[in-house]
Every structure is written in structure tokens, then in C-alpha cells.
Amino acid sequence: MSAPSNLPLACEQHRRTLLAGAADADAPDARLFATLVAARAGRGDLALLGLSQAQFAALLARHFPRLQPDAIAAPPARITLWNSVHADFVATLSALLLRDADRAVRYDDAACVAAIIAHACLRPDHLWRDLGLDGRDAVSAMLARYFPALAARNVAHLRWKKFLAREIAADLGVPPAPAPGCPGCEDYAHCFPRAQ
Template sequence: MTETLPGDAAAPDFERRAAACRDSLTGVPGGARSEDAWLFARLVAAREVRGERALLGLSAQAFAGLAQRHFVADAMALLPSSPHQPPMQQAVPIADETHAAFVASMCEWLIGLASRDVDAADAQCLAAILAHACLRPDHLWRDLGLAGRDDVTHMLTRFFPEVVARNREGLRWKKLLARELARATGGVPGPAPGCPGCEDFGFCFPLGN
């Protein structure tokens, strides 16, 4: 028998809610009309159930276009509301100028590397989502609400294969993205803005190296 710890019953089950939200967006329980629809439904659902849509970094226009391309009609309006969540938001300006510049540069760089096999608007949306995720203090796959590193690898291979080709050392993806952006813009390679808060920061950026 599994012991129930104090407060467990009241704790939001974000994983379950995200799965339900994902299925509502795609209209196909456990699936989607396309691989890209499945990916974006997962990315959106992970933030939606936490009241963190703004963290995706998408403008209202970009989000509406994404929803029109991949989600069922009126999916966002039909999502069940939760008393635990604050009102949903669209992207808000980044207060830190350095972080804002990083996001803008990362978006531009990624879009320049986008595969010709993907929808250009989808690539722009994913570039924004990835760039904003680099501001948060965890492994990239967790910041995106995915299941693990392999999910990120698969996503990058589909949309930005050149990024994957550059990771010959098997670096963590957030570190690799920051390094390659610095090299592309003439900067000094270093951590992404969110890296210092990650539990593995010392592993990726050991002192003296």
C-alpha cells in the first residue's frame, strides 16, 4: 500500500492534467493528426495547466496561428478551467535587457537554421518557445514539459537538424544552444541565462573550466 504524505491530496496532478489538456487540444486521445500537432499540444499543455502560457513566449497572434494550424476548432475555449490556476496570459515583455537580447538572438539564430521540411511559422513558434525555455533554471526537457532528453533530440532533429549535427560532444541541449549562439554572434561561450539555477550547473560548468 502506498503511503499518502500530508498535502498530497491537495497537490495538483500536473502530469495528468497536461495529458488531458493535450488530448483536448488535439481532439485525439493519446494522439494527434500529425507529429507536429502532437509536439505543440504537449508544449502548450505543459504550461497551460500551470497557468503559465506566457512562458511560451508567443504573441497572441503567433499563438492563435499555432492553434489554427494544429489544434481542433475552439480547443482553447473548451479547456476546463481550474481554481488552482491564475488567469491565462499571453507573452509579456522580458524585464531583464540582457535576457531579452539573448531571447531575440536565439530566436533569430534558430530560425536561420530551420529545416525546409517544416512549416516556417511553426519553426518561428518553436524557436521562441526554446529561447524562452533557456531563461528557466532546469534541464531543457523539463522546462519544455517533455518526457526526457530524447524528446528534445527528436524535436531538434525535426525542426533544427543543424543544431543536432553540432552536438558532437553530447552536451546538454541548453548548454549547446547557448554555446552555438555565442559562436554565431561572436560572443564568449557560456551558460544560458537559466543555467545557474539548474541542479547540474556545476557539472556543465565546473569551476576553473
């Protein structure tokens, strides 16, 4: 799908639409999900969130109950990951994140965040950009809120995609490797100098 020519404006318009339909537009979770959904809606690729239609509808109902039914089109369907390496990565990372989900947050919200992060790791940019956030600190705050034990383990302050890929490798007992989207990133040689 082609992206709108004025992408930041399209994303911001979707974000405002979502927040206008929020139960509490100042709630941190509503603001986060508005940003995450708007980043994909503004590009016309909601399926890349990695949420099923049921998850997406439930997310909108929980955080944006006053949203007009046609304001944000539902994703066509969850994307099918034809590459088994990508599918395994997404499943493993989602499970790893959910093991560390904070019990103070809704499990359904943590599951949505886990799916969105895991699918974003398939894309070739810094995680914060792939998520539509405004920087690494926003990713750190999101992970600290939803998965605090995992976030606290990043004591070396690695870039988040690299850290998450290392967590998967440690969990599986295999040598560390880049996340699937890393090789396409402009900083791949910086993060993985031996891979060049």
C-alpha cells in the same frame, strides 16, 4: 500563479483536449505542440511559451482546428522580458534557430518552436523538463526535425541548453557562457564546474 496540485494530470488533460481538437491527432507536429502547450497550460502560465497572442491563435488554428474556443485560454500577452540580457538571449537564440530551420517544415511552426525553446532556456531546469517533454531524446528529435543543421552540430552531445548557449557565443564571437536559466539548475556545477 500557483500550479495545480496534480500537475502531471492537469498537463495530460490539456494535452488530450488539444489532440481531440487536432486536424490529425497522429501527426508528429500536432503531438509535439499539444505537449508543449499542455505543459504550460497545466501550470497556468501559457505566457511562458513566449508566443504572441496572434502566434498562439494561429498555432491552434493550424494544428487544432476543431478545438472548442474556450478549451485552452489564450495567453494574456507575450511576456515582457524586463532584463535586457534575457531579451537579447531570446532574440539571438530565436534568430539563430530560424537560420537553421528546415525548409520542409512550416516557417510559422519553426518560429513557434524557436520562441518556445528560447523562452524555456530562461528557466532553471533541464531543457526537456522546461519544455514538458519526456526526456533529452525528445528535445533531440524536435531539434532534428525543425533545425537539423543545428542539431547535427552537437557532435559532443552537450546538454541542449549548454549547447545552444555555446552556439550563441560562437555566433557573437564571445566566450561561452551559460544560458540564463542554467545557474538555477541542480546540475549547474556539473555543466559549468569553473563557474562555482
